[in-house]
Amino acid sequence: MQPLTRLLEAALFAAAHPLTLADLARLAPEASRAELVQAVNELREHYEQGEHGIELLSLADGFQVVTRPRFAEAIAEAQLVQRPRKPSRAALETLAVIAYRQPVSRAEIEEIRGVNVEGMLRSLHERGIIEVVGRAEGLGRPLLYGTTSLFLELVGLGSQDELPRLEELEVALRPPTEQGEFGEP
C-alpha cells in the first residue's frame, strides 16, 4: 500500500461518518483529485483481492468501509456489536428501591427518590427487568412493581433471597409511615 492509501484507510476507519472526496482533500491537501481516486481504488482492490472480511463501498453519502454482508448473521448471532451497557445511575437507584421494597407502587418510589420515575419504570419494564406484580388497595388501586427473573440473572443471583440483607438500608428505604401515625394537620 502506498502512504496515501494507508492514510485513507486509517481515516475511513476512524471517521465518524462516510467520507466524501472533499473530506479526503482536507485530509491530504497536497494530493490531487486523481491521486485520491487512485488511492480509493487501491484500497478497494486490496480488500477484494486479499479476501478481507470488509469492503470499501462508495455510496451516495460518501466512501465507507463496511463488513461484508455474509458475515453479518454470525456477528449478530454472537451479539458482539453492542457492548453491554451499565444502567444509568437513575435507573440503578430506581431498581434498588424496587428490589428492596417490592411490591411497590410508582408513588412510593417517587416519594423515596424524590423524582418522577414514570419514564424510567416504562423503560425498565420494556427491558423485562421489572414487572407488574399486582395492584395496591386504596385510591386508584395503583400498579405494584417487582423485579423479574431477568433481573436476578443480570445481577447473578439465584433468587431474591440472595440479595444481601441490609437491615439498616431496608429501614432507611421504608416509605414514610401510614398517615394515621402523624395525625391530621
Place this chain on the structure above:
Amino acid sequence: MQPLTRLLEAALFAAAHPLTLADLARLAPEASRAELVQAVNELREHYEQGEHGIELLSLADGFQVVTRPRFAEAIAEAQLVQRPRKPSRAALETLAVIAYRQPVSRAEIEEIRGVNVEGMLRSLHERGIIEVVGRAEGLGRPLLYGTTSLFLELVGLGSQDELPRLEELEVALRPPTEQGEFGEP
C-alpha cells in the same frame, strides 16, 4: 486470508470495541481456541506486512482494530475525529492507587492521595472506569473499588499485568521501618 480470519476481521470492525477470546468463541463456536489465536495472529501480521493504516492491538483482555498513531494528527487536523478528553492528572493518580491496591476503599485512597476523592470516585464509577467489587469487613462495611476493562482500554493496556511493577519504578518504596534511619531534626 483464511475464512476464520475474515470472519474475525468483520467482527472486529463491526464491534468497534475490544473482543475477548470468549467473544470470538461465541462468534465461531466450531473453532478451537488454538485456531482462534492463530486467526488473530494472521490478521495482526496481515496488517503489519501489508503496511496498513490500521493495526490489531491486544487491549483490555481482548483484541481491537485501531488506527496507527502516526495518522492521528492528519485525521484530527481534517476534523474527521473528535479526540476524546483526556483524564486529569488527579483522576490518573486516583486510578493508579485503585489499580495497584484493589480492592480498595475510599478511605485508603484518601489516605494515600491526601485529598478527598468522593466526587472523583463517583465520576469514575459513572464512566465505567472503576467498579464496586465488594465491601470491606468492619465498621460501616465500606465499598471496595477496582478498575474495569474500560480502564485498560483508556490507558492502552492488554491486561492488568502490563502495569509497571512497583519494584521497577524509580522511586522504589522504602518502608521507613528502622527509626534509626532518620537523622536528628
Place this chain on the structure above:
Amino acid sequence: MTTVPIGASESPFVVRLDAFSGPLDLLLHLIREQEIDIADIPIATIADQFLEAINELGLNEAADYLEMAAQLLRIKIQLLLPRPFDEEGWEDPRAELVRRLLEYEQIREVASWLVEQVSQQGDRFPRGWLPELPERPPRPLHLTVEDLLLAVEQVIEAMPEPVLHRVVPRPLDVEGATTRIRALFASRDEVNLWEILGDGPTISDILSSLLALLELAKIGFLHLAQHQPFGSLVINRATADPTA
C-alpha cells in the same frame, strides 16, 4: 494561622495554581525542588514554605491543604518538645509523614506513566462510524449486586428532606390534643394546664395543646381564666356547651 507574610520572601520555587493534585504533591514538590533529604526534613522551614505556598496559590480554602498544614505544625511542635535522655524510646514524629510521602511519590510516578500511556492511546482511534443495522435489539445490561448496593446508598443520601423529617419530629397534632382535652373534661369540670400537657411535653405538644384550647374556647366548649398575673391557667368546662 497565616503567620507567613504574603510575598515576603523570594520563593525558591515557581508555583502555578492547579499545578498540584493535592497537599502531598505540593509538599513533595517543595522537598524535591530544594533537594532536601526526605529522611531528614527540616519541618519548621517546610511548614512555613507550605503555608506560604497555599496562601499564594489561593488554596487556603481547600480543606485538604489546611489539614496538611495543621499536621506540619503539629509535627513542628512535637519536635520542639524535650526528648527523653535515652533516645531509645523516642519516635521521630516525622516518620509517618515520610512514609506517606514515599508512598505517594510512587503513585505519582505511576500516574506520570499513565499520562504517557493515555496520550499514546489517544492517538489510536477506534472505528468511528458504524452503519445502522437493520434491527437493533436493546443493548445488554451490565448489572452487579455491588452497583445495586451503591445505588441504595445514593438513594438514601439523596432522599428528599420532607421524607426524612416527617419520621423524626412530630408535627403539630391539634386534633389529638383536642381529643385528649375533651376526654379530660368527660369526668370533670375544671382542669389545669399542666394536666393537659402531661409529663415532659415537647414544644409541639405544648403548641398543639394551646391551639386546641384556643379552638375549644372559641367554639364555647370551655372557658379560659387566669386569676392573677403569671398565675396558672384555669380551664373550666363551659356551662352551656353548644357542641355537647
